[in-house]
Amino acid sequence: MDNGHLVWKEKGRKQVFTCPVFSIWETSSLAPEGESKAFTVLDAMDWAMVIPVLETEQGKAFVMVRQWRHGSQELSLEFPGGVLERGESPEEAAARELEEETAYAPGKIRKLGDMRPNPALMSNRIHFFLAESLERREAQHLDEDEYVDVEIVPVEEVFQNMGRPPYVHALMASALTLYLLGR
């Protein structure tokens, strides 16, 4: 199917704001029917998120992190994850964030897929991984501004509560979709 009647062409962009986490650009784009229009978009590094699955005597559980989120100004209980560091692969970032935030290292890790966290506004991707055969390390290695509690939550408890506080992180739900679909 030819989708040319839907495709815009970016003719130029200028940076209008920047900070360590992202930059904002105003683009000038040509519509499928030829008129020009301005859009505001946000550039950021890619993110990685990992679903750490622990086999317990009571069945499967997720290793999750509870932390304060400065955008929403509330606590969130979610899968570990974070921003890719320069030169790092998505898988390396996922394994690093898992170990830093939870003190579990992945014996096995595999990619479930990647998506656009917010394709209308943001240029980056989020890469989702499944980590299994987890090995306990000595301690978390948190950044100085990170305060993170680790919690082992039965998978059924997460399924029942997804979409209610503190299970409010939409991108964690995106990861869960790939898990539920058996990827």
Next chain:
Amino acid sequence: MDNGHLVWKEKGRKQVFTCPVFSIWETSSLAPEGESKAFTVLDAMDWAMVIPVLETEQGKAFVMVRQWRHGSQELSLEFPGGVLERGESPEEAAARELEEETAYAPGKIRKLGDMRPNPALMSNRIHFFLAESLERREAQHLDEDEYVDVEIVPVEEVFQNMGRPPYVHALMASALTLYLLGR
């Protein structure tokens, strides 16, 4: 459980960028252990997204929209949705976006839940709805810069392809999680 050891307190914020879609703020926040730190956060209106389910002779299908996304600079095939207009409820926004983008009106609509699209960075919520008993209207009512194709996709086809182009919208996957969990 007392989570006080994880809670930050915002002491003030100043606006550092604004555009019609969002504004950027630099906050000054006090860590659980008392030191002060700056964070950059993004304020935007809430969003609504709706899963429109159509009963066809071949089984259930989703009514989806294919459109260009200016952040990711690619086409995305996704559930209808958009920004709440001032004074509008999330349900009204979901029903309006569905009808404008697809020309289907919801006979029944109910909320599946709401989440934080990006709690680390953004203050807003995304509200998810299920629309059923769809009624066909005459035509789409698109904004002048909207170019949107409507596609009826069997639910199994979406399940099989979620996380691969053009099924790349992470917030659509968040909605799908609530659907898969039977909300």
